[in-house]
Amino acid sequence: MISFRRVGIILNVILLAFLAASAPWPVLADDGGTLLSQAKQAFGQLPATISSEGNPITPEKVALGKILFYETRISVDGTVSCARCHPMGLYAADGLRKSIGNNSKVNPRNAPTILNAASQMSAHWIGNRLSVEDQAKQALTGPPSFGMPSYEAAENKLKEIKGYPALFQKAFPGQKEPVTADNFAKALGAFERTLVTPSPFDGYLKGNKTGLSDSEKRGLQTFMQAGCAGCHAGPYLGGQMYQKFGIIEPYWKYTKSADIDEGRYTVTKNESDKYVFKVPILRNVGRTAPYFHDGSTDHLYDAVWIMGKVQLAKDLSKTQVEDILSFLRALTGSIPEKDLEIPILPPSE
Amino acid sequence: MISFRRVGIILNVILLAFLAASAPWPVLADDGGTLLSQAKQAFGQLPATISSEGNPITPEKVALGKILFYETRISVDGTVSCARCHPMGLYAADGLRKSIGNNSKVNPRNAPTILNAASQMSAHWIGNRLSVEDQAKQALTGPPSFGMPSYEAAENKLKEIKGYPALFQKAFPGQKEPVTADNFAKALGAFERTLVTPSPFDGYLKGNKTGLSDSEKRGLQTFMQAGCAGCHAGPYLGGQMYQKFGIIEPYWKYTKSADIDEGRYTVTKNESDKYVFKVPILRNVGRTAPYFHDGSTDHLYDAVWIMGKVQLAKDLSKTQVEDILSFLRALTGSIPEKDLEIPILPPSE
Secondary structure (H helix, E strand, O other): OOOHHHHHHHHHHHHHHHHHHHOOOOOOOOOOOHHHHHHHHHHOOOOOOOOOOOOOOOHHHHHHHHHHHOOOOOOOOOOOOHHHHOOHHHOOOOOOOOOEOHHHOEOOOOOOOOOOHHHOOOEOOOOOEOOHHHHHHHHHHOOOOOOOOOHHHHHHHHHHOOOHHHHHHHHOOOOOOOOOHHHHHHHHHHHHOOOOOOOHHHHHHOOOHHHOOHHHHHHHHHHHHOOHHHOOOOOOOOOOOEEEOOOOOOHHHOOOOOOOOOEOHHHHOOHHHOOEEEOOOOOOHHHOOOEOOOOOEOOHHHHHHHHHHHHHOOOOOHHHHHHHHHHHHOOOOOOOHHHHEOOOOOOOO | OOOHHHHHHHHHHHHHHHHHHHOOOOOOOOOOOHHHHHHHHHHOOOOOOOOOOOOOOOHHHHHHHHHHHOOOOOOOOOOOOHHHHOOHHHOOOOOOOOOEOHHHOEOOOOOOOOOOHHHOOOEOOOOOEOOHHHHHHHHHHOOOOOOOOOHHHHHHHHHHOOOHHHHHHHHOOOOOOOOOHHHHHHHHHHHHOOOOOOOHHHHHHOOOHHHOOHHHHHHHHHHHHOOHHHOOOOOOOOOOOEEEOOOOOOHHHOOOOOOOOOEOHHHHOOHHHOOEEEOOOOOOHHHOOOEOOOOOEOOHHHHHHHHHHHHHOOOOOHHHHHHHHHHHHOOOOOOOHHHHEOOOOOOOO
8 A cells, every 4th residue: 555655755756857857947046935835845844753653752761762872781892872873963973984883893884863764764774674663673683783692682781780670661661571672672763753853944844935045045946956856855855765876877986985785685685676775864964974875975065966967867066066055054953952961871780 | 299188188098097996886877976077077078170270161161172072083983982981871981891992992991980080180090191181182092092193183183073173263262273182182171170070978068967868877987987088088089199909918819800900000110009009089989880990890899898808908797888888879979961961063064
């Protein structure tokens, strides 16, 4: 069955393809309302939190999840917490090409920010995690992340830390043995579902026409008219589909990739999934360098130009790229103050 | 020249040795005022911040220092910040026997908390860092910490990150080239000099006789009468002298040390400095397991008993150790709320 959301996305893609083909391009940004109404159609409104039927957000789960986010004592070498690869001060990405986990093991791909990440159809670049909850759970035993030998071993580490049993009990009332990897995942997922970052662009989308500057508006228009919004659609500007990286030309012709990543093919073994990745969300993209699945591109300018070249067959001009950069920087949001507070972790004894 | 502070400490040691020798022991804690007056004499009052003539605390330096505290992009592998070994949620220690730095290199000794650390006569277990500022600076090129090849290389990394030059200019006004390793150290030092954690014990020291429970008072009395306060004196309960670890018996007879550490001898090459370490401060000690310079002891109970045995020739009873533990837990302080906020770091471009 195809969901209403998916239908909406498909309609957006058609609309934007139509705009890209038909509109006189480039057009000066207008304040008459056309740009705003097209943007509303393409992106919609940012919700306050990202809900999930399977994991309803409760204050107790969020509080526990936030504590667990900083917990290093449950990793195999005692140095890895979620915050290691997703430090809030760097917009919940780590600035590395590829994250470095326990015992300095290198992850296969660049760590995406977890801000707004719960909105996506799946987690990780190749969609090999079903949800933020699934990602959190699998991180526990992921060889280059927490590196625990089994979920049971991770659960035992949690149980050994004084204070966790009571916190899990509170977050998962009525359960006899609440300290489980599944509940670890649910608590972290609930926390992540609150990590939504409203930005100047959202003021504009709500109808405040002066919420964006002229260059930001030109960038928005170019972003839509060049076809970027065909994939980077919806309130998070992406995260809703898979797409080949290099539709027109191989991506590695322009990136400084050290090797060629077969992308989603690794998961499905379908030939058509070669070099296919999840379309990343673009919120806070101005703060989460380096770029692409392999972090091979340091500057957002280059990333935007490369995307035009290999996805849209467009050699974007300096002005066009700079306008798009202005717009993308207007997607830098505010991290809610409460999410910038470090919780005190339970004592070890 | 001997400082007034040093004279004060020596007087305390004499007083406490006298108490330990003369008082009927154990004596029930009293509320008549004797215990409080002895405690005031031994420990004094906790200041609000830890001042330094060489590095006056300014809001701009503190703000910059707090940002730099979370900065990973200036380490050789991009994974090490000050916060890695001193996470606030774990009372600014990392829970490891020995901290693990860049490329998973193991530090020679256990990472002490940086809360209240600026109060000490020197930094690091063997006093091979003159101050918190010196520690911060040397960490930049420390092979197992940030691991940068030179101060210049670290300064260049700082200069490359957009936003730092302006922040350094603000914190060090009038300097032509403020982005230096020395100013990095001063900013971090200024931040650390604000990290003072008042605890229930300080309420008691201010005259609130009900600020400690009966068992905490018994613990305080035992702590002083057994002779612990001979070395763990002053407002931070330590940090003011070097002392041999194992006055009565070698420490490694009781700890689970993997190897024997020659301590300050490594620095001075004086035979008399063999197995000599800086007396650690005890504030928040209940939250900074594992214990000793090599993190060889997991439980505070064991650490207290071992200290009695090898330093004071005392086989402390279960009740005595438990009373001391009660007292030590009353040294767990509040981390100021502002120090539990994560600052947003400057963008990389």
